[in-house]
Amino acid sequence: MSSDPWGRVDETGTVYVRTADGEKVVGSWQAGSPEEALAYFERKYEGLVVEIGLLEKRVRTTDLSAKDAQAAIDHLREQVDAHHAVGDLDALRKRLDKLVATVDARREERKAQRARQSDEARKAKEDLVAEAEQLAQSDQWRAAGERLRALVDTWKGLPRLDRKSDDELWHRFSHARSAFSKRRKAHFAQLDAQREEARRVKERLVAEAEALSGSTDWGPTAARYRELMAEWKAAGRAQREHEDDLWNRFRGAQDVFFAARSSVFAERDAEQSENLKLKEELAEEAEKLLPITDLKTARAAFRSINERWEAIGHVPRDARPRVEGRMHTVERAIQEAEEAEWRRTNPEARARAEGLTGQLQAAVDKLRAQIDQARAQGNNAKADKLQRELEGRQALLEQALKGLQEFGG
Structure with missing residues (x-):
């Protein structure tokens, strides 16, 4: 009889393997020595070890499906349970049990991954639907149309959901695209109608413009x-093929009229240019009155200049603001001198100014005393409030003093 730690051969040639449940018959060996039988x-055991090792590696390093992995495990378990090998069969069973647990975990992981992918695909499609429904209300026809086409390509690249959910989302997505297409078609139909109406209006305007081109x-x-x-401009644009011609x-009809008018006005401008020279001479004479030193003399001189000014005819329109502005500058200087003279010689205004100055000075003195009193009493909040009021009164007082100075006081 021959034996090793995991098996033995009896005198009849029967081979046994030792397991946790006791010895199990492996088979009968009559072809040679017991050592050769063991x-x-x-070697059959080592073959099982190699196969289990290879399966463990495939499960660990490849994308072997759980179904195929479980079939391979079951096949190997059948061989281990058949007890046709000598070795630590219980250890092999434990490795197979561990492999089953690994495959089960992988199956749950892939199931969870598929669920995540499904949730991500659902979220992505819901986002596409929401964007499509928003775009369906857009008036940016070109940009929105291009974006909707891009959304369709994105949709095609996403995994399918369960049939019911996928059909419902696709229905909303398709409805949004259809709604946009209908609105765009209606818009351009309306635009075509507006352009046709613009063409009719502009043809009428052209006819009137051409009829007026010979008017004087x-x-x-x-x-x-x-x-x-x-x-x-209010009519809008006609169709492109009509717009430029109209x-x-x-424009041609207007050019005919305005060219004729310009020719007539050129003769008139020659006369007005001479008037401009005369008025520029008067403006220069008026400017010599500045600065005003003798109000009575200046007023009389300006009245004489103005009478001669009024006797002269029109000047060119583009020169009118400039030359009239020179006269107005002198006129304003005389008016300001008159106002200053009136203020200096008006006793009632001086009295009012002196009275206001006195009242403001009294108010400032009173506020200063109140501030000093509040500081002495430690009431800084009241003192700060009074200080702000004092600053406002002092500003008014300074203005009143400047006004009083204008009276020479």
């Missing part, structure tokens, strides 16, 4: 052309 069944009623016709231009005709 060695044969030990310069003022009213120019005013009417301004009104026509305002109506043109505008060229409209």
